[in-house]
Amino acid sequence: MEKHADTNDVTTTIIKPIIPLPPSKFPLSFFEATVASTVALGFIIGLLGVYLTMPDSDYSFLKLPRTLHDLQLLRDNLESYTSDYTAQVLVGYCLVYIFMQTFMIPGTVFMSLLAGALFGVFKGVALVVFTATAGASSCFFLSKFIGRPLLFSLWPDKLKFFQTQVAKRRKSLLNYMLFLRLTPTLPNTFINFASPIVDVPYHIFFLGTVIGLIPAAYVTVRAGLALGELQSVGDLYDFNSIATLFFIGIISVTPTLMGKKDS
Template sequence: MKRSEEMMVNDEKLKGSSSKFPLTLWEISAASGVVLAFVLGLLGVYLTMPASDYSFLKLPQTLEDLQILRDHLESYTSDYTIQVLVGYCVVYIFMQTFMIPGTVFMSLLAGALFGVFRGLALVLFTATAGASSCYFLSKLIGRPLVFSLWPDKLTFFQAQVAKRRENLLNYMLFLRVTPTLPNTFINVASPIVDVPYHIFFLATFIGITPAAYVTVRAGIALGELRSVGDLYDFQSIATLFLIGLVTVTPTLMSKNKSL
């Protein structure tokens, strides 16, 4: 009874959110302030780099773009490690915050420039920080956008979260490990369906580790990749689903005991 009442209240919140679209002037100002902060961070990195031709600097959208970026940045990474690290972090977090496609290329780049272990640590930090930034920005201004873009997915996600409130961490881990729902959607929808931040954080950090490891390791042999699809063959996807099944098993066992 209590759960159904909670779902009804959340439904009313979601229905009422449609009237907030488009964003108010204050919400647009808040989002613009976040963008400005990222731009200033990138500008600071750019001004501390040596004078050179930086026409190669752009967000990679293909493997060819990524290989060109890797070839140019390798020489800078050893001499200007701090600037490259800060620039990488700002770009990755910015992309995650504003749902810009291409973070998989950034993960590959981390492996190519820093190796498996340092690259994995870098990706886990930036991906978790970016997802957290997206979470809080969505908490601030995201409700009308999410309701407008993904109304059906949002209703489904809300119902699943309400049903699994007692084992929410296991469910969120399952979503992170497996491609059941897009990570971008999870980032923006979680605060709207009342997923607590500590659960969101733990599920993100732990859940993205297997896929991040696969991607970062592939970055070392970047020249051998022919397409992004090569990263996730049947064996890799099956392994991720197996890990996801293990994470959700405690939830299934607790249900059986209650029955």
């Protein structure tokens, strides 16, 4: 008599392996480099258009802030333009923030602080969540074209870990993405770039980003109101802020953990 395996009570997580590309000196092909260059050129043209609509003045203060001193100088100079040239300042801010997110340029925390200093808490949080989500989405779609070779060159082990975790939590993926956004388990820049490679659906990525960024955006934007009192970026997150973010993150991932326990 022929035997048949009973698979009714067996749940198997199938992880589709990500096949690495052959190593090369420069990880991007000509087409991929052209796509990235075209996107960067689009941002540059947009920023040039904003610059040309501003009044003649000394804009030597316009640079990406790398320290709190740079940020305070930028805030002091932009305050005089924000009321009279609100549209230009907003468009310029959005383009810079989205550009930084798209190409994983560090320093967006300074841009979040600047939003609070220039626009207040409510408008600042709305602006940061919008630009951060738009930038993360831009990075997500750009990664579809150029992400795979860069990820295998830069973070092969981290990519494998992320793929495994996503595959295990496929049924509660939104909760897992919320957990990642709320806690420093993986860098946000890596999540943005790696999500399409490990088959995170965009609607899950989008919802996890929009909702998950709100608490941290609020903490950072609120700190921007007292920019002159900050001594370092580390002052942004006191024990209560970090504990709150972790608590929210644990709550978001609880359904995933309970599902594992019941299965």
